[in-house]
Structures are given as C-alpha cells and as structure tokens.
Amino acid sequence: MVGGAAHAGAAGDPLITQVQDWASGHGDGVDATPYGLPVKYESDVIRRNVDWLTADTISSINFTPIHALDGTITPQGCAFERHHSGAIDLSKQDYRLMINGLVDQPLVFTYEDLERFPRENHVYFCECAANTGMEWAGAQLNGAQFTHGMIHNMEYTGVPLRTLLQEAGIQAAGKWVYVEGADASSNGRSIPLEKVLDDCLVAFKANGEALRREHGYPVRLVVPGWEGNLWIKWLRRIEVMDGPVEAKEETSKYTDLLGDGTARKWTWEMDAKSVITSPSPQSPIRHGTGPLVITGLAWSGRGAITQVDVSVDGGANWVAARLAGHQHDKALTRFYLDTDWDGREMLLQARARDATGYVQPTKNALREVRGMNSVYHNNGIQTWLVTPNGEAENVEVS
Ligand code: MTE
Numbered sequence: 001m002v003g004g005a006a007h008a009g010a011a012g013d014p015l016i017t018q019v020q021d022w023a024s025g026h027g028d029g030v031d032a033t034p035y036g037l038p039v040k041y042e043s044d045v046i047r048r049n050v051d052w053l054t055a056d057t058i059s060s061i062n063f064t065p066i067h068a069l070d071g072t073i074t075p076q077g078c079a080f081e082r083h084h085s086g087a088i089d090l091s092k093q094d095y096r097l098m099i100n101g102l103v104d105q106p107l108v109f110t111y112e113d114l115e116r117f118p119r120e121n122h123v124y125f126c127e128c129a130a131n132t133g134m135e136w137a138g139a140q141l142n143g144a145q146f147t148h149g150m151i152h153n154m155e156y157t158g159v160p161l162r163t164l165l166q167e168a169g170i171q172a173a174g175k176w177v178y179v180e181g182a183d184a185s186s187n188g189r190s191i192p193l194e195k196v197l198d199d200c201l202v203a204f205k206a207n208g209e210a211l212r213r214e215h216g217y218p219v220r221l222v223v224p225g226w227e228g229n230l231w232i233k234w235l236r237r238i239e240v241m242d243g244p245v246e247a248k249e250e251t252s253k254y255t256d257l258l259g260d261g262t263a264r265k266w267t268w269e270m271d272a273k274s275v276i277t278s279p280s281p282q283s284p285i286r287h288g289t290g291p292l293v294i295t296g297l298a299w300s301g302r303g304a305i306t307q308v309d310v311s312v313d314g315g316a317n318w319v320a321a322r323l324a325g326h327q328h329d330k331a332l333t334r335f336y337l338d339t340d341w342d343g344r345e346m347l348l349q350a351r352a353r354d355a356t357g358y359v360q361p362t363k364n365a366l367r368e369v370r371g372m373n374s375v376y377h378n379n380g381i382q383t384w385l386v387t388p389n390g391e392a393e394n395v396e397v398s
C-alpha cells in the first residue's frame with residue numbers, strides 16, 4: 001500500500017462515509033456536452049507562451065504542457081503551435097492542392113478528391129527544430145513545457161504523397177519537391193524526392209478527427225522524423241523540381257551556425273532525445289518520500305526508441321527505464337522508472353538510445369561539436385535538480 005492511503009477511510013473520511021451531492025441527484029444529460037472539453041479541474045493543462053519569445057503572437061510559438069500529460073498521444077487542443085503569419089481560416093470547399101513542375105500532368109485536387117485515394121494511419125511526433133533552442137548557452141527556462149514543449153505526437157490519417165505524385169507522373173529530371181502552404185508566409189521548403197516517396201503523408205485527420213485550424217485544417221503535410229518546419233500546414237502546392245529552392249526557411253533559418261562561422265545545412269532529421277516530464281519544475285513531488293513514479297518521453301527521427309536510461313545523480317549511474325505501451329517508429333515513446341525516493345536531492349536525467357544505436361549526447365558534448373551559436377537541433381541531456389522539499393529546477397551539470 002502506498003504511504004498510508006489505505007487508512008484514510010478507517011479514520012472516518014466523510015468522502016467515504018457520507019453520501020455526496022453528486023450521488024444525491026442526477027448528473028448532466030447526454031445533450032449537455034455535444035462536444036466535450038477538458039473538465040474544469042484540469043484547466044491549467046494548457047498551451048503556454050514564453051513572454052520574451054512571444055512579443056508578437058502572429059509570428060510565434062506556444063508550448064505543449066508535456067509536464068501534465070501522460071501516455072504518448074497529444075490532444076490537438078493543447079498541442080504546440082508555430083505560425084509564421086498566424087493561423088488561417090480555410091474551408092474544405094475552398095481548399096485546392098496543386099502539383100506542378102516536372103510532372104507529366106499538372107494536377108489540382110479538391111478536398112473530396114483527396115478522400116478518394118487509399119489512405120493510411122500512422123502515429124508520428126512533430127518537433128520544431130527550435131525545441132530546446134533557448135538552452136544552448138545554459139539552463140534557462142524553468143519547466144519541461146518550455147524547454148521541450150515544441151513537440152506533439154498524433155495519429156494521422158492521410159494519403160501518401162507518393163500516391164498523388166504518381167498520379168501526376170514524376171519526370172526523370174525531378175529530384176526534389178518544393179512544398180508551400182496557403183497562409184501568407186507560405187513557409188516554403190524543399191524536400192528531396194527520396195523522402196517524399198518514402199513516408200510523407202498528405203494528412204487530413206489527426207487523432208481521429210479533422211485537423212484543428214491551428215494545425216493546418218483542412219490538410220497538412222506530415223514529414224515523419226524530420227524537423228517541424230517541413231510539416232507544411234494548409235498545404236497548397238507541391239512543385240517537382242530538379243534541385244532545392246534555397247528558400248528563406250532553409251537558408252537564413254533552419255541552418256545552424258557552427259563555431260567556425262560555417263553553417264550546417266539540410267539538418268532535417270531530429271536526433272534521438274528524451275526528457276523527464278515528471279518530476280519536473282512544473283510537476284514537483286508533493287507526496288513526500290516513498291514510492292515515486294519518474295516518467296518522461298523519448299523519441300528519434302531515425303526510427304524506434306530501443307532504450308531509455310534514467311540517472312538520479314547527474315549521470316554518474318544509470319538504470320534502464322520501462323518503455324510503456326506501443327512502440328512506433330518516429331513517434332513518442334513513454335518511459336517510467338518506478339522507484340522509491342528517500343527524500344534526498346536528485347539530479348534527474350534521461351538518456352535515449354534509438355534503433356540505429358545512436359545515444360543522446362550531453363549538452364557539453366553537443367557544444368564541442370556544434371559551438372555556441374546554434375539554436376536548432378539541441379538534443380542534449382536535460383537535468384532537473386529535485387530538492388528535498390520536492391521542488392524541481394532546470395540546471396546543468398558539467
Ligand atoms: N506551415 C505553414 N503553412 N505556416 C507555418 O507557419 N510553421 C512550421 C510548420 N508548418 C508553419 C507551417 C513550423 S516552424 C512548425 S514547427 C510546424 O508547422 C508546427 O506545427 P503545429 O503548429 O501544428 O504545431
């Protein structure tokens with residue numbers, strides 16, 4: 001039994017011994033909630049901004065409350081958003097998808113057209129390349145939501161982009177596609193054809209229901225394992241080309257300036273990464289010593305997570321955590337370490353390993369290779385300092 005909980009009833013707890021209001025009359029009828037929202041007691045499980053990052057909310061970002069979620073699927077209603085020119089209203093009726101460029105037959109699809117192609121379902125994470133980017137110079141933001149919350153994980157329903165391109169007929173000279181959205185920013189990106197033909201999806205449902213407006217309704221591109229910026233929302237046009245466009249979002253942005261002044265470019269894949277979501281600064285230990293569930297998320301853009309190790313002493317010793325639930329390639333994996341806490345200070349860390357054998361590096365190992373100018377692709381090991389009162393804080397160990 002956990003920490004004396006079994007004795008509460010015996011002590012005459014009125015919640016056990018007395019008939020409560022909710023059992024003395026009827027609850028709400030089935031017509032009260034045509035579409036359900038989270039219960040009022042969970043009203044703090046919401047997207048949040050970082051003020052100094054969000055002076056302008058149109059070209060901006062908010063963060064998934066990963067510290068308060070469990071399992072692996074992110075509800076659309078609290079999944080982080082990143083817009084370059086705001087979320088737009090685009091109806092299915094007004095939706096058009098054009099395929100042009102180096103194709104035998106340029107095509108325009110309506111939403112209904114897309115629904116008539118064979119479709120698939122896949123669970124994938126979408127991580128903004130800038131996730132954890134504010135932590136390059138040292139521990140800064142106090143909460144897993146802010147350090148690692150530019151990520152979500154959904155089950156997508158859609159048509160493989162391969163199928164639509166085959167319908168148009170890719171010409172021999174076609175080696176890349178340029179994809180853009182219907183919003184003013186268009187967020188244009190170049191993607192090599194091999195990736196497009198491999199696993200990209202033209203998706204119209206997420207977690208079983210229509211995409212929410214802020215995630216690209218009615219149609220978005222899903223680019224499994226690759227940086228979120230490529231996941232074009234309100235997908236409007238796909239041009240088959242013989243080379244990349246070198247557009248703004250792939251030159252001045254989404255490249256990493258190295259220590260020697262040169263830039264790392266075409267850094268599409270998201271390297272293996274993990275974070276402990278609880279305990280964490282926004283999810284402190286409130287129950288004192290004894291049984292403690294340490295939990296978090298791990299993911300890799302290169303395939304499945306094969307192992308997650310947890311350290312309570314800043315990386316000196318590691319124990320393998322329990323990987324829970326279904327394991328999908330390029331999707332979030334939930335891990336648990338069911339442990340006993342003696343009330344001592346902990347330096348909590350998680351370290352992910354993926355199917356390629358790659359092991360998540362320390363932040364300092366990353367800095368040695370990448371210098372200090374980077375923002376994107378920070379997958380270094382995160383440390384939470386948990387103090388004897390159960391509070392947690394973002395720190396770094398050397
Ligand atoms: N697509 C369009 N059309 N416009 C955008 O601003 N932002 C990109 C990408 N696709 C963007 C876009 C970025 S940087 C990211 S990280 C993801 O969408 C975020 O997707 P989300 O808002 O559904 O979380």
Ligand code: CO
Binds near residue numbers: 128
């Ligand atoms: Co992004």
